[in-house]
Amino acid sequence: MSRSGFALFATAIGRCGLAWGPDGLVGVQLPEASVAATMARLWRRFPGFEIAKPPPPAAEAIARITAFLAGAADDFRDLALDFGEASDLDRSVYAAARAIPAGTTITYGALAARLGDPALARAVGQALGRNPWPILVPCHRITAAEGRMGGFSAPGGTATKLKLLEIEGALAAETLPLFGGPVQS
Secondary structure, three states: OOOOEEEEEEEOOEEEEEEEEOOEEEEEEOOOOOHHHHHHHHHHHOOOOOEOOOOHHHHHHHHHHHHHHOOOOOOOOOOOEOOOOOOHHHHHHHHHHHOOOOOOOEEHHHHHHHOOOHHHHHHHHHHHHOOOOEOOEOHHHEEOHHHOOOOOOOOOHHHHHHHHHHHHOOOOHHHOHHHOOOOEO
């Protein structure tokens, strides 16, 4: 991708946005309360970016996100993300989050343990709160201890997190901790 820009696109959960730059995808915007609010958020997040026709890699990402939000399986691991100024910790958290299979969840503490230090649970949560690529870096798959949802900084908060988990099938009774499902703590 040689230029920067963003586009809005219709999905099963509302109009989303995708921003890209020369080094890959720079952000996903989940729907706000209105299209105007989604557009305003994109302009705040990506000053200097303009609405543009997505180049092929961004168009592919849009098609895949749209299909995913309609129920298609996808892990998005092959999409090129532009990590820009992200810290080493944030990069490692995002990489670990991308490795969580769809339809499963893991706790902040378990993700921190995978990174080598269970005491980093709060830092993991903060890194995920800064995640510019919800869905592509599936922060919705990380929950608080004992199966509690925890926070979700994208528009709609935990209701959006629950919707994304529902789309993936992670809220089926057999996947919930009460029934011995794959929530890892």
